[in-house]
Amino acid sequence: xxxxxxxxxxxxxxxxxxxxxxxxxxxxxxxxxxxxxxxxxxxxxxxxxxxxxxxxxxxxxxxxxxxxxxxxxxxxxxxxxxxxxxxxxxxxxxxxxxxxxxxxxxxxxxxxxxxxxxxxxxxxxxxxxxxxxxxxxxxxxxxxxxxxxxxxxxxxxxxxxxxxxxxxxxxxxxxxxxxxxxxxxxxxxxxxxxxxxxxxxxxxxxxxxxxxxxxxxxxxxxxxxxxxxxxxxxxxxxxxxxxxxxxxxxxxxxxxxxxxxxxxxxxxxxxxxxxxxxxxxxxxxxxxxxxxxxxxxxxxxxxxxxxxxxxxxxxxxxxxxxxxxxxxxxxxxxxxxxxxxxxxxxxxxxxxxxxxxxxxxxxxxxxxxxxxxxxxxxxxxxxxxxxxxxxxxxxxxxxxxxxxxxxxxxxxxxxxxxxxxxxxxxxxxxxxxxxxxxx
Ligand SMILES: Cc1cc2nc3c(=O)[nH]c(=O)nc-3n(C[C@H](O)[C@H](O)[C@H](O)COP(=O)(O)OP(=O)(O)OC[C@H]3O[C@@H](n4cnc5c(N)ncnc54)[C@H](O)[C@@H]3O)c2cc1C
Numbered sequence: 256x257x258x259x260x261x262x263x264x265x266x267x268x269x270x271x272x273x274x275x276x277x278x279x280x281x282x283x284x285x286x287x288x289x290x291x292x293x294x295x296x297x298x299x300x301x302x303x304x305x306x307x308x309x310x311x312x313x314x315x316x317x318x319x320x321x322x323x324x325x326x327x328x329x330x331x332x333x334x335x336x337x338x339x340x341x342x343x344x345x346x347x348x349x350x351x352x353x354x355x356x357x358x359x360x361x362x363x364x365x366x367x368x369x370x371x372x373x374x375x376x377x378x379x380x381x382x383x384x385x386x387x388x389x390x391x392x393x394x395x396x397x398x399x400x401x402x403x404x405x406x407x408x409x410x411x412x413x414x415x416x417x418x419x420x421x422x423x424x425x426x427x428x429x430x431x432x433x434x435x436x437x438x439x440x441x442x443x444x445x446x447x448x449x450x451x452x453x454x455x456x457x458x459x460x461x462x463x464x465x466x467x468x469x470x471x472x473x474x475x476x477x478x479x480x481x482x483x484x485x486x487x488x489x490x491x492x493x494x495x496x497x498x499x500x501x502x503x504x505x506x507x508x509x510x511x512x513x514x515x516x517x518x519x520x521x522x523x524x525x526x527x528x529x530x531x532x533x534x535x536x537x538x539x540x541x542x543x544x545x546x547x548x549x550x551x552x553x554x555x556x557x558x559x560x561x562x563x564x565x566x567x568x569x570x571x572x573x574x575x576x577x578x579x580x581x582x583x584x585x586x587x588x589x590x591x592x593x594x595x596x597x598x599x600x601x602x603x604x605x606x607x608x609x610x611x612x613x614x615x616x617x618x619x620x621x622x623x624x625x626x627x628x629x630x631x632x633x634x635x636x637x638x639x640x641x642x643x644x645x646x647x648x649x650x651x652x653x654x655x656x657x658x659x660x661x662x663x664x665x666x667x668x669x670x671x672x673x674x675x676x677x678x679x680x681x682x683x684x685x686x687x688x689x690x691x692x693x694x
Contacts, residue, residue, distance in 0.1 A: 260294055261314055266306040270297045270343075281555045282340060283332060285324040286386075287653070289558035290332025292319065297343045301450045304339060305422035308448070311337045311684065318684050320448055322361045323388020324556035327564045327653045330444070330687035331391075341390055344450055347371040355456045356413065361390035361449050366548045373545040377456035380405035383495065385552030393452045394443025395650040396611050398619060400547050401459070403493045403599030404514040409440040409611060410604055411455040417447035420680040428453075438675040441610030442649070442664060445676035445685055462544050463513035463521030467528060468536040471498060471505040473585070475577025477532035478594070481507070482572030482618060484527045490599040491515050492524040498584035498592045505585045516541060563633050564623045566651040567644025567662070568597070568616035576643035583622060583636040590636040595619040612668040613646045620644055621651045630654075655687075 263271055272278050272295045282295045293316060296307040311318045317336030324331045324340075332338055341362035350356045355377055359368050366385025372378060380399035381392050393415075397408025405411070414428035415436060425447070427435035438446045471477045481496055488494075491514045496507050511528060513521040518541065525539070569576060584592040598617040606614040620640060624633035647662040649655070655663075664672045680686070 260316075264306045264310055266303055267296060267310065270299065270303060271295070272297065281557065282338070284556055284558040285321065285326060285329050285331040286556040286560050287327055287558065287562055288329025288332055290319070290329070290338065291334045292332060292338045293335050295338040295340050297340050299343050301416065301418050301424050304341075304418040304448050304450060305424065307337065307339045308418065308420060308422055308684070319687065320390075320444070320685065321388075322390025323364050323386060325384070325387040326391050327562075327651060328655055328687070329653070333687070339448065341388075341448075341450065346451075349375055349377070350453065355458065356453055357456050358451055358453050359389050359393075360451045361388070361393070363389045364553055365389065365392065366550050366552045369545050369548040370550060372456060373460075373543060376458055376460050378405075378459040378544045379408060379411065379454050379456045381408050381548075383547075385548035385550065386554055386556075389452065390449055391650060393454065394439055394441075394449055396441060396648055398595055398597070398648065398650075400462075400512040400544075401457075401493055401514050402601060403488070403596060404490045405457055406600035406603060407611060408454070409609055410600070412436075412440050412452050413455055414453040415439045415443070415449050416451040417449050419447045420682070420684050434675060435679070437608075438610050438672060438679075441612075442672040442676070444649075445672070446679040448685070459514060459544055461516035461541055462547070463511075463515060463518075463525065463539065464542050464547070465511040465513070465521070465525045465528075465539045466537065467509040467511070467534050469507045469509065469531060470533040470535065471507050471581055472532070473505075473578070473581055475572075475574065475581045477507060478577040478580060479572045479574065480531035481509070481528070481594070482577075484531060485596045485598065486571070486617065488527070488596070489524055491520060492596075493599075494528070494596045496594040498581070498594075500585040500589045505581060512547070561629065562623050562625050563629045563653040564621060564651050565633060565637055565653065566619060566621040566648055567640065568613050568646040568648070569618045569620055569644050570616045572618065573643070579639040579643050580620065583639050586636055586639070588624075588628075588632040588635055590622045590624045590633055592640075593621040593623070595621065607668065610664065610668060610672050611648075612665060613648070616646060619648060619651070
């Protein structure tokens with residue numbers, strides 16, 4: 256079969272979308288980045304993924320891998336290259352109810368996974384949005400609504416089906432290809448294309464869902480008290496605190512999720528948050544976990560949110576750190592800052608057990624800026640926060656470079672990740688080209 260790209264392999268017939276195709280506008284971009292790829296391949300099997308990789312090699316087209324298209328660096332698209340879009344690989348299957356083992360394909364969205372598991376009374380903690388793809392979360396980390404109770408998504412990945420850059424198909428688990436399993440859990444993007452994961456889910460149906468709003472003082476006392484409460488909190492409680500500034504000052508919007516259907520447990524977990532400061536609004540519900548990631552979240556990605564994001568991790572909250580975070584969210588060019596509670600089950604695994612080594616910090620600090628001049632605003636505001644964080648989480652980073660790699664994969668972890676990326680992808684075909692800050 257021949258088209259503008261040359262001769263397509265038989266296996267890819269009918270699975271390639273080029274700019275002339277009416278579906279191209281809905282497939283060219285990611286959530287944050289408008290792309291102009293030469294073609295988007297939509298594989299329906301691991302064999303198709305291998306054929307797409309072979310085709311890219313033969314034509315010299317640069318490869319971008321996409322599962323859900325929510326990656327913040329926009330590496331799920333490119334200009335002039337080949338996008339391998341795994342969206343058609345989206346089966347979800349409970350393999351064994353008694354051991355809670357679930358097989359999910361990489362192109363499924365977490366809203367679909369959550370809805371499919373709900374009738375079984377099972378949950379996989381993934382992230383806060385249902386449109387995010389399985390592939391990006393399950394190869395990078397997965398800081399979800401239940402993070403302190405469940406840990407990261409990758410902590411529960413028991414096996415990964417991977418197409419390596421040379422086209423070989425491997426099922427990696429603890430007994431077979433353990434090094435590949437290790438790198439796929441936290442640094443998978445540089446080693447291979449994951450087509451499916453076997454993940455151990457947890458038993459859960461209903462959760463406590465509480466929303467609070469609190470005024471934030473410039474000295475950051477509210478944040479310090481939030482961090483203190485979270486330092487003592489039971490694992491059932493995970494919170495996300497979002498700081499925004501407007502005419503009336505800076506406010507913290509807190510979403511608290513309690514992994515329990517007991518009103519008494521929920522009340523006991525959440526009540527200390529009422530003492531962090533001037534809490535002006537509160538709302539509490541007992542809801543199915545599935546209500547947190549509804550199918551209403553699903554949408555096409557067309558570059559509609561050209562934001563840029565960076566992040567770091569913290570242990571404890573000193574007055575200086577709290578002040579710096581508030582200043583970033585309320586300065587002359589304020590950014591949106593989110594604090595996500597870690598700790599609990601995130602600290603359980605051995606730091607060398609996966610490629611996500613950050614097992615001692617208790618807060619993930621995320622900064623996001625929007626146009627105009629999003630990169631400039633982020634750089635200026637983040638300069639205040641940077642001295643107060645260490646480490647980074649790969650999935651909340653818009654401009655991954657060498658310095659970010661060193662923060663994300665520190666020390667021996669970084670050496671092992673770099674060695675394994677070189678081993679599995681010696682020609683670096685999965686390494687995205689550095690992105691130029693725009694927006
Ligand atoms: C609105 C929004 C909410 C978010 N909320 C959370 C959250 O609560 N918790 C959290 O942890 N993160 C969150 N994120 C960040 C999210 O984890 C990352 O953006 C993640 O990469 C998205 O996965 P995706 O499959 O949709 O990404 P894509 O854009 O499809 O992929 C991004 C990159 O990840 C790699 N990748 C993707 N799939 C594969 C695969 N199958 N095999 C190998 N490499 C692959 C590739 O390098 C790819 O270019 C959020 C992002 C957004 C935009």
